[in-house]
Amino acid sequence: ADGIAEGARAGGMPIEKIMRLSSDAAGITSAVGLLGDMATSGDTILVKASRSVALERLISGLAARWSEEAK
Numbered sequence: 001a002d003g004i005a006e007g008a009r010a011g012g013m014p015i016e017k018i019m020r021l022s023s024d025a026a027g028i029t030s031a032v033g034l035l036g037d038m039a040t041s042g043d044t045i046l047v048k049a050s051r052s053v054a055l056e057r058l059i060s061g062l063a064a065r066w067s068e069e070a071k
Contacts, residue, residue: 035058
C-alpha cells in the first residue's frame with residue numbers, strides 16, 4: 001500500500017486525496033464510512049487487493065450501508 005500511495009503522489013495526486021487504511025476490522029469500518037460518504041449515485045469504485053486482504057468485507061459493508069440508505 002505504501003508503494004501505491006507513493007506512486008500516486010509521485011504521479012501528481014494531491015496528498016489529501018490519498019488514504020492508507022489497515023485491512024483489519026477497524027480499517028474496513030473506516031473505509032466503509034469514508035467511501036460511503038464520498039461516493040455518489042453513478043460512481044464506480046474499483047476494489048483491488050490480494051486475496052489475503054479479504055476486501056469482500058468492504059464490498060459487503062458498502063452494500064449494507066447503501067441498502068439501508070435506499071430504504
